[in-house]
Amino acid sequence: MAGLAWALRERGAEVRVCAPPDQEFAELLAGVGVPHVPFGRSVRALVTGAAPPARSAPAVAAELVAEHFGTAAAAAEGCDAVVASGLLPAGVRSVAEKLGIHYVCALFQPWVLPSPNYPPGPRPGPPFPPGVTDNRVLWDLDAEKVDALYGAALNTHRASIGLPPVSNVRDHTLTDAPWLAADPVLAPGKELTGHDVVQTGAWVLPDERPLPDDLVAFLDAGEPPVYVGFGSMPLRTSPDAARVAVEAVRGRGRRVLVSRGWAGLHPADDRDDCFAVGEVNHQALFRRVAAVVHHGGAGTTTTAARAGAPQVVVPQIVDQPYWAGRVAGLGIGVAHDGPVPTVASLSAALATALAPETRRRARAVAGAMRSDGASVAAQRLIDTVGHDRPRPSA
Incomplete structure (x- = not known):
């Protein structure tokens, strides 16, 4: 709106x-x-x-x-x-x-x-x-x-x-x-x-805000990380979501970017391969990540797709299962089975999302979307x- x-x-x-x-x-x-x-x-x-x-x-x-x-x-x-x-x-x-x-x-x-x-x-x-x-x-x-x-x-x-x-x-x-x-x-x-x-x-809504300096420094310090964030979802069914996500992403040899969101997610430790962010410009950020793990809101799904970022959608409520199905159907990511991820289930989803063919498909779909x-x-x-x-x- x-x-x-x-x-x-x-x-x-x-x-x-x-x-x-x-x-x-x-x-x-x-x-x-x-x-x-x-x-x-x-x-x-x-x-x-x-x-x-x-x-x-x-x-x-x-x-x-x-x-x-x-x-x-x-x-x-x-x-x-x-x-x-x-x-x-x-x-x-x-x-x-x-x-x-x-x-x-x-x-x-x-x-x-x-x-x-x-x-x-x-x-x-x-x-x-x-x-x-x-x-x-x-x-x-x-x-x-x-x-x-x-x-x-x-x-x-x-x-x-x-x-x-x-x-x-x-x-x-x-x-x-x-x-x-x-x-x-x-x-x-x-x-x-x-x-x-x-x-x-x-x-x-066009977003011209620059990314914070400390976030840019983290992005510049290594390979593109996997973003994990669930927006306004409280994740009552999965209170351990941040730890699960960080462990799954690390298991795939990737750095992790955790968005606090309304669930108040935070890294489980202070290792330098994990960084936490608050409200930032997703339009700019998603162009610099390896994949986006999220809840499947209409806005996040669209922003990730426009950025050409592969997605793992962990749907919670309302329209989110629909968006998860669309992401999977288009071949630009994975629909997680159910709202509660485990290390094993998220790791398996990331294996598909991080595959080169998923990245290529995500970029092709991004090029076909209107702005x-x-x-x-x-x-x-x-x-x-x-x-x-x-x-x-x-």
């Missing part, structure tokens, strides 16, 4: 972004000169366990819907368009409808779109009936789950602003032509889903808003 905001600002548009109140998001948006409207709960507190446990899934869904009709609606006042994303931004389309402005549902991966080609992912609610394998049937049941989670809250809020009820919350929120902010090489939209998606390419996704989306949005405006009378 910061990448899209930057591209819109480059074209003279005014932008404001609703995002969780975490300092990281506020700083990111401040860096592109965009007002940050705090929205919802702290993501860091939720994923690290610092916040109280979440209430029931329907209660959390109702809370999100209320935020959309409250915080997001207030932020959208005076705007020409609203772009919504998230697991399911139920309510934002209703806000746009009431305000009479353009609405876009933006997805960062295609797997949430109903398709006969794959089943729906996990969602709170009753399990699917055993033995049902027809994807169309499963997606119909998924729609029922979404209605059970969001329907009552959404339609109560719609009624309060004079709008009629909707009967399929999922499809109403996604629209008939959602935008897919993912690279067509990494995540082919229409080919995979069968939907008439508007695929803009990934929204990447203009945010610009394409920004221009399309501006053109659409301009087309939708009523023409002045003569």
Whole structure:
């Protein structure tokens, strides 16, 4: 979203972004000169366990819907368009409808779109009936789950602003032509889903920050290291992940670069073949590593792929298994089997990722990826808003 905001600002548009109140998001948006409207709960507190446990899934869904009709609606006042994303931004389309402005549902991966080609992912609610394998049937049941989670809250809020009820919350929120902010090489939209998606390419915020001097010194002191980082993932299922990763990488004769992330990873010892980093420019760093071991978030996967770096994806939640499968399917890395790596399993994955043919394939895929996704989306949005405006009378 910061990448899209930057591209819109480059074209003279005014932008404001609703995002969780975490300092990281506020700083990111401040860096592109965009007002940050705090929205919802702290993501860091939720994923690290610092916040109280979440209430029931329907209660959390109702809370999100209320935020959309409250915080997001207030932020959208005076705007020409609203772009919504998230697991399911139920309510934002209703806000746009009431305000009479353009609405876009933006997805960062295609797997949430109903398709006969794959089943729906996990969602709170009753399990699917055993033995049902027809994807169309499963997606119909998924729609029922979404209605059970969001329907009552959404339609109560719609009624309060004079709008009629909707009967399929999922499809109403996604629209008939959602935008897919993912690279067509990494995540082919229409080919995979069968939907008439508007695929803009990934929204990447250019990062011109220099790498820290001590990190550059480490990189210059030997062969390219293997980067290990899991971003915002708390890794509760694998608290020993840093030690496991360092041991596996060393076993392959490579130096190690450990990213602390929200899990607070750190090297197990002070040997000079291992270095720890915090928040750094991944666009620059990933061009200088032998491989990237990560959780499979959309951003990290895209950044590593654009850098031509082989990957080992250890998926934890939500869309991460999808990205792991894409990395493996493209031959640019390995999908680790499950969220908990061992020294043996990670070592085996690294053997494939560090092979010369994987490096060659990763570089070939990098050369085929596009870099203009945010610009394409920004221009399309501006053109659409301009087309939708009523023409002045003569």
